[in-house]
Amino acid sequence: MKPIVALVGRPNVGKSTLFNRFAGERIAIVDDVAGTTRDRLFGEAEWTGHPFAIVDTGGIDPAHGGKTPLSVGSADFIDEIRTQAQVAIQEADAVIFVTDGETGVTEPDREVAKILRRSQKKMPDGSFQPPIFLAVNKCESAERRDQASEFYELGLGDPYAISAIHGTDTGDLLDALVASFPPQAAEEEDESIKIAIVGKPNAGKSSLLNKLAGKERVIVSPIAGTTRDSIDTKIEFDGLPVTLIDTAGIRRRGKIEHGVEQYSVLRAFKSIERADVALLMIDATTGITTQDAHIAGFILDEWKSCVVLVNKWDAIEKNNETMEEYTARIRNELNFMDYVPILFISCKTGQRVDQVLPMALRVQEERLARLTTSTINEIIHNAQDAHPHPTHSGRALKMYYGTQVRSDPPTFMIYVNEPKLMHFSYLRYLENQIRASYSFLGTPIRIVTKGRRE
Numbered sequence: 001m002k003p004i005v006a007l008v009g010r011p012n013v014g015k016s017t018l019f020n021r022f023a024g025e026r027i028a029i030v031d032d033v034a035g036t037t038r039d040r041l042f043g044e045a046e047w048t049g050h051p052f053a054i055v056d057t058g059g060i061d062p063a064h065g066g067k068t069p070l071s072v073g074s075a076d077f078i079d080e081i082r083t084q085a086q087v088a089i090q091e092a093d094a095v096i097f098v099t100d101g102e103t104g105v106t107e108p109d110r111e112v113a114k115i116l117r118r119s120q121k122k123m124p125d126g127s128f129q130p131p132i133f134l135a136v137n138k139c140e141s142a143e144r145r146d147q148a149s150e151f152y153e154l155g156l157g158d159p160y161a162i163s164a165i166h167g168t169d170t171g172d173l174l175d176a177l178v179a180s181f182p183p184q185a186a187e188e189e190d191e192s193i194k195i196a197i198v199g200k201p202n203a204g205k206s207s208l209l210n211k212l213a214g215k216e217r218v219i220v221s222p223i224a225g226t227t228r229d230s231i232d233t234k235i236e237f238d239g240l241p242v243t244l245i246d247t248a249g250i251r252r253r254g255k256i257e258h259g260v261e262q263y264s265v266l267r268a269f270k271s272i273e274r275a276d277v278a279l280l281m282i283d284a285t286t287g288i289t290t291q292d293a294h295i296a297g298f299i300l301d302e303w304k305s306c307v308v309l310v311n312k313w314d315a316i317e318k319n320n321e322t323m324e325e326y327t328a329r330i331r332n333e334l335n336f337m338d339y340v341p342i343l344f345i346s347c348k349t350g351q352r353v354d355q356v357l358p359m360a361l362r363v364q365e366e367r368l369a370r371l372t373t374s375t376i377n378e379i380i381h382n383a384q385d386a387h388p389h390p391t392h393s394g395r396a397l398k399m400y401y402g403t404q405v406r407s408d409p410p411t412f413m414i415y416v417n418e419p420k421l422m423h424f425s426y427l428r429y430l431e432n433q434i435r436a437s438y439s440f441l442g443t444p445i446r447i448v449t450k451g452r453r454e
Contacts, residue, residue: 004055310344
């Protein structure tokens, strides 16, 4: 698991800007109105070969009794923003306390510093965990950088005078940050097939886990969001070791409950990262939603295999065409994953639940499949003969030969005269031709082009 780094501090000090700089993309909404960031945001970052998860939080403002003076219409979020930051502090492997060099030390800064110091635990070696790094933001000028020394009074060690918007001196902060990460312990060899159960809250994930495990392994509740952490359950199925990973439900960002649920979403994403196959659960009573498609997109981004499970099928009034209509709707919304199998189940009645694990294991088997080089070259040449790649500025793409360089996921290398001539639509065409020969059911495949002189 990657170390988790939390950005905390009072509102409008530049946490979201710093988050975007570390994550390398504009994920957080940045606004001059205090309290714009209501939800904890999370992303992946890396510095000098050290990957970590970066988490942005809503501001803490103890001067208002722990309540942040937010923009109009956001009063409902006041208490939760403080909870967000406190949970982040409890869960994080390191904390960056962001302050404002333009305003100098404020009373809220002093109070936040107290909260942070109280959150640390003294270790046997005398160190304190999690380590806290004091970032003094908006220090674009030499004068501001000199004035950053006043932040020593917060009692959190050396202040790092930075400019999140320009990136000034953020490297020194990151150097110290990654140096504080504990050595990554070697993970025990686990040969089991890892199957993550993911989806929106209240889709029936815990109920499915209990059915598959054959016992009441997880508390089942009709209240959305009961499962906070990812839970591993090890079973044996048809002589194969299987690890079932139940996760907290994933909602679209604006609907995520504040506090612990946001961190449970981060854990759910991490569960997808370490899974072989993801079971994407869709609530039949609500139908497929935009958020279901977003979750599917994340599964694809991680190159994980997938089975779509439409749960609560018993609650749907049906005729002879209902299943076909649902299937067509799902295929339309998940048109980027048209290779995934779809099962209509009911965890309540047990309908088709016995098909879930066999399908997941079949998908995993196809994930590990390999095609011979002769088969791949036959596919490539037949595809090129039937539908040549269009020319670009009078230059034609030539495909010489291909080979499968790895499985898990299946990855194909195609040697061409000029890789930049390959159009993404033609890659999709080649993928379809490969799947016509071998389906790779439920599994994404990669096609990489490499240049080779004639």
